[in-house]
Every structure is written in C-alpha cells, then in structure tokens.
Amino acid sequence: xxxxxxxxIVLLTGATGFVGHYLLAxxxxxxxxxxxxxxxxxxxxxxxxxxxxxxxNVDLDRQIASGQVIPIEGDLCSELxxxxxxxxxxxxxxxxSTQFDRDGRxxxxxxxxxxxxxxxxxxxxxxxxxxxxVSTAYASxxxxxxxxxxxxxxPREFRNEYERxxxxxxxxxxxxxxxxxxxxxxxxxxxxxxxxxxxxxxxFDGLYLSARATEVxxxxxxxDDPARHALSLRLRGRADDCQNLVPVDYVASMIAAAVxxxxxxxxxxxxxxxxxxxxxxxxxxxxxxxxxxxxxxxxPESFDEMTLxxxxxxxxxxxxxxxxxxxxxxxxxxxxxxxxxxAAGLSCGIIDAAAIARLMRHAQSCHWGKKRxxxxxxxxxxxxxxxxxLPLNVVRSQVAKLTGLSVIVRFIIEDEANGQWVCxxxxxxxxxxxxxxxxxxxDFGYRxxxxxxxxxxxxxxxxxxxxxxxxxxxxxxxxxxLKMAMILHAFNQEFPFDQGGRQCLLHAS
Amino acid sequence: MPAARLLNQxxxxxxxxxxxxxxxxxxxxxxxxxxxxxxxxxxxNPHPFMGGQMNNNIIRALAKRLxxxxxxxxxxxxxxxxxxxxxPVNVPAAMLAFWETGSAPQxxxxxxxxxxxxxxxxxxxxxxxxxxxYSFGAFAAMQAIHENVVGLVLIAPTLRQHDYTALSKCTLxxxxxxxxxxxxxxxxxxxxxxxxxxxxxxxCIVGGEHFFKxxxxxxxxxxxxxxxxxxxxxGV
Numbered sequence: 120x121x122x123x124x125x126x127x128i129v130l131l132t133g134a135t136g137f138v139g140h141y142l143l144a145x146x147x148x149x150x151x152x153x154x155x156x157x158x159x160x161x162x163x164x165x166x167x168x169x170x171x172x173x174x175x176n177v178d179l180d181r182q183i184a185s186g187q188v189i190p191i192e193g194d195l196c197s198e199l200x201x202x203x204x205x206x207x208x209x210x211x212x213x214x215x216s217t218q219f220d221r222d223g224r225x226x227x228x229x230x231x232x233x234x235x236x237x238x239x240x241x242x243x244x245x246x247x248x249x250x251x252x253v254s255t256a257y258a259s260x261x262x263x264x265x266x267x268x269x270x271x272x273x274p275r276e277f278r279n280e281y282e283r284x285x286x287x288x289x290x291x292x293x294x295x296x297x298x299x300x301x302x303x304x305x306x307x308x309x310x311x312x313x314x315x316x317x318x319x320x321x322x323f324d325g326l327y328l329s330a331r332a333t334e335v336x337x338x339x340x341x342x343d344d345p346a347r348h349a350l351s352l353r354l355r356g357r358a359d360d361c362q363n364l365v366p367v368d369y370v371a372s373m374i375a376a377a378v379x380x381x382x383x384x385x386x387x388x389x390x391x392x393x394x395x396x397x398x399x400x401x402x403x404x405x406x407x408x409x410x411x412x413x414x415x416x417x418x419p420e421s422f423d424e425m426t427l428x429x430x431x432x433x434x435x436x437x438x439x440x441x442x443x444x445x446x447x448x449x450x451x452x453x454x455x456x457x458x459x460x461x462a463a464g465l466s467c468g469i470i471d472a473a474a475i476a477r478l479m480r481h482a483q484s485c486h487w488g489k490k491r492x493x494x495x496x497x498x499x500x501x502x503x504x505x506x507x508x509l510p511l512n513v514v515r516s517q518v519a520k521l522t523g524l525s526v527i528v529r530f531i532i533e534d535e536a537n538g539q540w541v542c543x544x545x546x547x548x549x550x551x552x553x554x555x556x557x558x559x560x561x562d563f564g565y566r567x568x569x570x571x572x573x574x575x576x577x578x579x580x581x582x583x584x585x586x587x588x589x590x591x592x593x594x595x596x597x598x599x600x601l602k603m604a605m606i607l608h609a610f611n612q613e614f615p616f617d618q619g620g621r622q623c624l625l626h627a628s
Numbered sequence: 629m630p631a632a633r634l635l636n637q638x639x640x641x642x643x644x645x646x647x648x649x650x651x652x653x654x655x656x657x658x659x660x661x662x663x664x665x666x667x668x669x670x671x672x673n674p675h676p677f678m679g680g681q682m683n684n685n686i687i688r689a690l691a692k693r694l695x696x697x698x699x700x701x702x703x704x705x706x707x708x709x710x711x712x713x714x715x716p717v718n719v720p721a722a723m724l725a726f727w728e729t730g731s732a733p734q735x736x737x738x739x740x741x742x743x744x745x746x747x748x749x750x751x752x753x754x755x756x757x758x759x760x761x762y763s764f765g766a767f768a769a770m771q772a773i774h775e776n777v778v779g780l781v782l783i784a785p786t787l788r789q790h791d792y793t794a795l796s797k798c799t800l801x802x803x804x805x806x807x808x809x810x811x812x813x814x815x816x817x818x819x820x821x822x823x824x825x826x827x828x829x830x831x832c833i834v835g836g837e838h839f840f841k842x843x844x845x846x847x848x849x850x851x852x853x854x855x856x857x858x859x860x861x862x863g864v
Contacts, residue, residue: 220842521720524727583679587839597838598811602727605677609719 129378130154130207132195132238133214135164137311137322138253140171141371142213147177147187149379154189154205156214161192171321195234199241207245209378212238212292213253217324219279219440231284232291239295249302249384251374252292256309256363256391256451258285265450268387270305278443302385304377308370309363309391309451310444315468316368318477323488325441326364330405330479331487332437335566336430337409339556341537346556350413351428356445358399358416363391363451369467373456376463383459389451396470398445404475419446429594433531433566436592486534489568501532501569504576504616505540505552512614513549522606523547526599529564532572563595563603576616581608637662640695647704649744651737652713656704656745657682658752659691666698666864667855668757670746670772672765676709676738677719677726686762686783689844690851697856699758702749706738714741730789735764742768750776756862758855761785763812763838770795779858781805781851784813784838787821795825801861802828803854805847807836829854 129146133139134155146153157164169179182188193199195214214234216227225233235252259266260275260282270293277283289305296303312327313320320327340347370390377383396404398416406412427435435442460466468474482488513519523546532538541559543550553559565582567575571590574580582604585591593600640661647654671687674680682688682703691701707714717734726732742765750757758779761769766785770792773780783805785792789812795802802825806818815832822830831850836843 221845222842225845518720521718522724522727581679587679587685587841589841596811598730599727601678602723606720606723606727609723 127208128152128154128189128206129209129211130156130191130205130242131211131213132156133212133253135168135171136213136215137320138308138367138370138374139213140168140321141175141314141367142211142374143168143188144172144175144177145368145371145375146211146378147182149375150187151375151378152187152189154191154202154207156191156193156195156199158194159192161190164192165190174319195237196229199237205245207242208248209251210238210242210247210249211251211253211374211378213374214238215253215285217281217322219281221280227281227284228287231281231288235288235291239291243295243299247299247301249304249378249381250292250296251304251306251378251384252289253374254289254305254307255282255285256307256389257282257449258289258307259449260286261447262449265452266389267452268307268389268455270387278447279440302381304384305387306370306374306377307387307389307391307451309365309389309395311367311370312364312470313366313478313481314368315366315474316477318474318479318481320367320478320481321488323482325444326362326401326478327482327487328441329401329434329438330482332434333405333409333411334479334483335433335437335531335533336411338533338536339531339539340411341555342410344537344555347410348412350411350430352414352430352434353417353422353428354398354402354414354434354445355419355422355424355442356398356416357418357448359397360445360448361395361397362401362444362448363395364401364470365390365392365467366470369465372465373459373463376459376465380459380462383462386455388456388459389453390456391451391453392467392470393453393457394469396475398448400471401475404472405479407472408476408479432594436566436594501535501538501540501572502554505530505542506554508614508616509542509552510549513544513547513610516610516613518606518609518613519544519547519549521547524603524606526603527559527561528603529559529561529595530572531564531566532569533566534569538569561595563593563597563600565600565604566592566594573616575607576611578608578611578615583608640692642691645702647745647748649707649714649741651707651715654704654707654714654741654745655682655711656702657691658700658702658749659695660700661695661698663698665700665753665755667700667778667859668749668753668755669694669699669701669855670742670749670757670759670769671701671703672742672745672759672761672768672772673703673706674763674765675726675732675735676706677723677732678763680764681705681710684762685844686840686847687765689848690760693845693848693852694855697852697859699855700749700753700755702745704741704745706741708734712741730786738764739768739771742772743774746772746774746777750774756859756864758858760851764790767792770798773798773800778862779803779854781854783847784810784836784840785818786812787817788812788814792821793824797826799826801854801858802826803850804828804830805833805850806830807833807838807840807843809835810838812838 216230218226260277643658705712722732756778759769760781762783766782767790
C-alpha cells in the first residue's frame with residue numbers, strides 16, 4: 120500500500136519519555152509535522168527534548184525553525200492550553216507513568232487515568248480522525264491462555280496499580296472513540312529495553328533492575344576472588360519461562376508505521392517479541408557480562424522464602440517491583456503486529472547475550488541514568504573512611520563511649536569496587552574492620568551508593584531519613600539497624616568527614 | 629496589590645501553630661478545608677529516635693487526606709525535635725537505654741506532649757476527637773485519650789517494645805492497622821492481641837513492613853473510612 124505524504128499535524132504527548140522521543144524521531148523521519156505537548160516551563164522541557172533527540176541525530180532547533188515540530192506548553196496533570204487553530208487529525212498519546220505501585224502523588228492513576236481523561240476532554244472539539252494510545256501488553260492483568268489483540272473486558276485481576284491504570288485508560292479511550300466516531304489504535308508494548316543496535320536507553324527499570332543487582336554482586340568481589348563465581352543465589356521463577364523484551368526503537372518504528380498507514384489503524388497491536396529469551400537466557404547473559412556465577416532458578420512452588428542468603432536479599436531488594444514478572448509470564452498473540460511488520464518491512468532483533476551485553480554497556484556508561492556528583496569528597500576512597508578515619512576517631516568519640524555498643528555492622532557501598540566493609544564494635548570500641556565479603560556474621564547492615572554514603576558521613580543527611588526515602592537499604596535486624604543509624608548520625612556530627620576529617624587523615628598519615 | 633483569590637471550599641489549608649507546654653512550645657501544623665469541621669484528628673508520630681517527625685511519610689499522608697472527611701488534623705513535633713523546644717536530650721546516653729529496651733528516658737515527656745497536643749486541638753475546635761498514633765505514637769495515643777475522644781487508630785503499634793494491655797478495658801471504637809512483616813508489630817502477636825480488644829476492627833497491609841513505604845494511601849483510605857464511620861455513629 121502507498122504511504123501517505125504531506126501528513127496533517129500529529130499531536131504527540133509524552134515526547135520526552137523513553138518511547139516518546141524515539142517515536143518523535145521516527146515520525147520526523149516519515150516527514151510528519153508534530154505538535155508536542157511539553158510541561159511548563161517550556162524552555163526546560165524543550166532543552167531536555169533537544170538533548171534526547173541530539174543523541175538520535177535529530178536537531179530539534181532546526182525542526183522547530185522549519186515548522187516540523189511545534190512545541191506546546193501544557194500538562195496533562197493540570198492545565199492544557201487553548202490551541203484553537205491547531206488542526207490535528209491524529210493524536211498519539213504516549214505520556215504515561217510507569218510507577219508500579221500507588222505513590223504519595225497519586226501516580227500512576229494521576230497521569231494514566233486522570234491525564235488521559237483530561238486529554239480526551241481537551242481534544243473533544245477537534246476534527247480527530249485517528250487516536251493512537253500507547254498502552255502495555257500487561258493491561259490484560261492476569262490472563263489464562265494466550266492474550267488476544269483486542270480490548271479486555273472487566274473486571275480483571277491485576278499484578279499492580281500500573282496495569283490497572285493502563286487498562287482503565289484503554290477503556291476511557293475506547294468509550295471516547297466510540298462516542299466521537301474516531302478510529303482507535305492501541306499499541307501494547309511488552310517490557311521495553313534500550314535500542315537494539317546501540318543499547319541506548321533513557322530509563323532503567325524492568326530488566327535493568329535485576330541487571331543492577333548482578334552488577335552489585337560483581338562489585339562486591341575483586342576480579343580474582345573465587346567467591347564471585349560461587350554466589351549463593353536462588354532466583355524465584357521457572358528457568359524456561361520467557362521474558363518478553365522489546366527494543367525501544369522497534370516499538371517506536373512500529374507505532375510510526377501504523378500512524379502513516381491509516382488503513383492499518385483501528386486495531387490493537389501487541390508490540391511484543393515473537394521469540395523472547397527465557398529467564399535462564401537472561402540470567403546467563405547477565406552473569407557472563409558481569410563475570411559472576413552461581414545463580415540458579417527455583418520454581419515458585421518449591422522456593423523457600425524464609426531462609427534467604429545475603430545475595431538473595433540484595434537481589435530481592437532490587438527486583439522487588441518486577442518479581443512477579445519472573446513467575447507470571449504471559450503469552451501474547453501478535454497476528455495484527457505480524458501484518459504491520461510485513462507491511463512496513465520491520466522485524467524485532469533477537470535478544471541474545473550480545474544484545475544484552477550492548478544494553479549493559481550503555482547502562483554502565485551512563486551510570487544507569489543517575490546523575491554523577493563531582494564533589495571533591497567523591498574523590499576520596501571509602502576505604503580511607505573505614506580503614507583510617509574510623510579507627511582513629513571511634514576511640515576518641517564521646518558518642519561511642521556513652522553508648523558502649525557491642526555489635527557487628529556490614530556496609531555495602533554499591534558503586535565502589537570491592538566496596539564492602541564489616542566493622543565489629545566491642546563495648547563502644549572499634550575492635551576490627553574487614554574489607555570484602557568475609558566470614559564475620561553481621562547483626563545488620565546497610566547498602567547504599569557512594570553519594571549517599573558521603574552525604575551521611577558528612578552529617579548532611581540523617582541515615583534514618585535516607586532509609587525512609589529509600590536511599591539506604593537495611594538488612595538483618597532492622598530495628599537495631601535504625602537505632603544504630605541514630606548513633607551513627609550523632610557520631611557523624613561529632614566527627615564529620617569533611618575538610619576537618621580529611622586534614623585529620625593527612626596528619627595521621 | 630494582587631487581587632485576593634477566593635478559596636474553593638474543598639481547597640486544603642495548612643496553618644502553622646505553636647502549642648505551649650510546661651517545658652516549652654511544640655511546633656505543629658493544622659490541615660483543614662473551609663467546609664465546617666466535624667471532627668478533630670490528633671496525629672502522633674513514631675519515636676524521635678526512629679525517625680519520628682511530623683513530616684514522616686504516614687503522618688504527612690494522613691494530614692493531607694483526612695480533611696477529605698471534614699476533619700481538622702493536627703500534626704506536631706515532639707519536644708526537642710524540629711522547631712519544637714523543650715529540654716535538650718543527651719542522645720548518646722538516651723540511646724543506650726533505647727538500644728536495649730526500645731524505651732528512652734525522655735519517653736514520659738513525649739507522652740505528655742501527646743496529651744497536651746490532643747487537649748489543645750480539642751480546645752481549638754470543640755469537636756469530637758479521633759487520636760491516630762503510628763508506631764511509638766500508638767503507645768502515646770493510648771495514653772492521650774480523654775473524655776472528648778470518640779475513636780482511636782493504632783498504626784503498627786509497638787507491641788514488642790511497650791505494654792498495651794491497658795487498652796483491653798477501653799470501649800472506644802478502634803482501628804488497628806498492621807502489616808504481615810513488621811519487626812515491631814509481629815503479625816501473630818498482633819492478631820492475638822486484637823482478640824483482647826473491644827470494639828476493634830483491623831486491617832493487615834501485605835508487605836507494608838513497619839514503614840508502609842508506597843502504601844501511604846492504603847493506610848489513609850482505611851483511616852478515612854474509620855473516621856467517617858465514627859463521626860456518623862456519633863451523629864456529628
């Protein structure tokens with residue numbers, strides 16, 4: 120079928136999102152004129168979009184100057200502007216919250232349900248012919264058998280609030296399209312990963328959470344430490360079950376392909392992989408990449424959750440939000456998708472060890488999407504603190520003397536190589552400090568990043584608040600760990616490791 | 629001068645307050661809407677040694693959500709915490725006792741603060757009162773009951789650390805919220821204890837641990853439902 124040229128304006132929501140900016144690049148490639156809804160302040164959102172598109176070799180400033188991209192300031196969660204003369208016949212609603220559980224701001228319902236309803240009210244007077252809604256393959260909730268490419272009736276059982284909100288959003292769109300007489304196309308991608316060839320991603324959840332845990336294991340041990348090849352790690356799930364991973368550029372190309380082919384609109388597309396990798400394939404690829412071994416899959420029925428090893432606790436902490444996807448692995452029909460692939464000449468690349476290695480290389484190169492702080496303190500090694508500063512100052516500390524504790528505490532600094540220390544306190548004195556995984560059995564421990572660690576030891580962040588904010592993970596005896604956090608804070612205020620602390624170390628050496 | 633903005637009746641207002649006590653002043657915040665108040669809710673924080681401040685995730689969520697059912701909420705910081713004044717605490721010395729027992733020397737002062745705050749709120753609005761305590765705050769709430777209190781909510785009460793047996797004689801309507809994996813409020817012990825209470829309903833939040841991270845709205849929904857039912861029963 121011929122592809123339309125000189126398309127009318129397409130309105131895109133969620134353009135700065137993971138799928139959204141890839142989709143915008145693909146639409147521009149197809150010569151679509153795109154109005155993009157960007158949050159206030161427009162200048163900041165536009166700058167963010169400019170940087171994202173620059174990575175994809177798209178010059179946003181030039182596209183705006185030529186009229187191919189029309190930025191509109193507005194927020195689906197608050198106010199949408201009056202754009203009286205904008206004649207959009209095609210709407211692509213890609214804005215979404217991927218928060219799995221309900222948070223204090225009311226997400227994911229706030230964006231996914233209320234935001235969708237607000238968008239539909241906003242465009243109700245426009246001459247819209249095609250509405251494209253970017254949903255998720257998991258909007259079906261739990262489903263027996265192969266999931267069809269059609270709208271799901273309720274009531275349904277969902278694994279989390281995200282799935283529920285996306286299902287409700289689909290229903291809102293369906294009702295609106297029916298009343299407006301508009302064609303509705305629903306795109307349901309599965310678990311989205313970085314671009315196929317480059318591994319580039321701008322969001323690091325889903326697969327990346329378990330990958331991050333594997334990276335932490337690799338950092339826990341020196342390269343030549345045999346312990347890194349003998350992890351005590353049972354993974355809850357069936358080895359042969361498949362995880363449906365799809366590259367973001369494939370998803371974006373498929374949506375753009377449907378947008379420019381009106382004859383293929385008005386259907387549901389499962390943008391899922393036809394041959395997804397198994398749990399075993401994925402864990403093997405991650406273990407190989409990070410050079411750790413020893414994990415094995417245990418079926419949920421025979422997994423004893425009462426006796427977790429330290430490795431298992433760490434893995435669970437990281438992968439908690441996605442743990443049900445290891446055990447509940449639905450199958451998706453994709454007949455419509457195959458037709459669209461044929462029409463557009465697209466296909467989904469094989470997700471093998473090489474593809475996963477590309478994803479990991481990119482994730483590590485951009486520090487898993489976390490901004491790096493460049494403080495002078497960050498240049499100091501954590502080992503200086505544990506192995507020099509603590510022995511020097513605990514003995515002088517009134518806090519340590521008054522509390523007089525006998526306790527063994529493990530600290531795991533995630534992003535420091537071999538970043539694990541165990542401190543044994545005996546009646547308020549630091550009896551011994553060991554680096555690396557060792558046989559000392561801790562009463563409890565803390566796992567945190569280097570940035571949070573330095574903020575805590577400088578007294579800038581209260582360790583208890585860092586825990587409550589989710590920046591510090593505690594394992595072992597939680598009650599004592601929180602009490603100890605109070606004592607550590609008092610010690611950190613007594614002996615902050617800032618300028619004075621470093622000078623103190625210089626004198627000592 | 630900017631034009632004055634008319635407030636919507638449903639819009640929530642926050643008002644900073646200072647509550648005088650015999651030892652100093654407690655810094656607090658009232659939350660309410662312009663609709664006529666039907667009930668006062670005094671919110672009691674966890675122990676200051678366990679991150680107990682009025683900006684705690686659960687306390688903040690309750691202050692935000694309870695005005696939906698025409699409640700005026702009061703949250704406050706205990707003496708010596710945040711902007712609240714009071715006798716200074718020797719943290720390391722107090723921590724020694726707290727480490728071993730879960731009780732610190734200044735605990736009676738914290739309970740006195742809770743009583744003062746509850747009285748203050750009632751004097752300010754002259755409406756029936758519900759006291760809501762979280763963690764150590766549940767222990768404080770139990771001891772702040774007075775004649776105008778019509779309901780009690782205990783969130784993750786510290787059963788392992790404190791003695792709650794006195795509550796078995798209390799006939800006020802109660803709601804106990806706990807989770808299935810809480811170090812301070814073991815599930816089996818909690819369920820057994822609930823059977824000793826009169827007029828008690830309960831809710832177990834799966835995976836809430838002691839901190840209910842990500843479960844704040846679930847806790848607030850349950851509290852809202854309880855406060856509504858209590859005010860209806862009281863004919864307010």
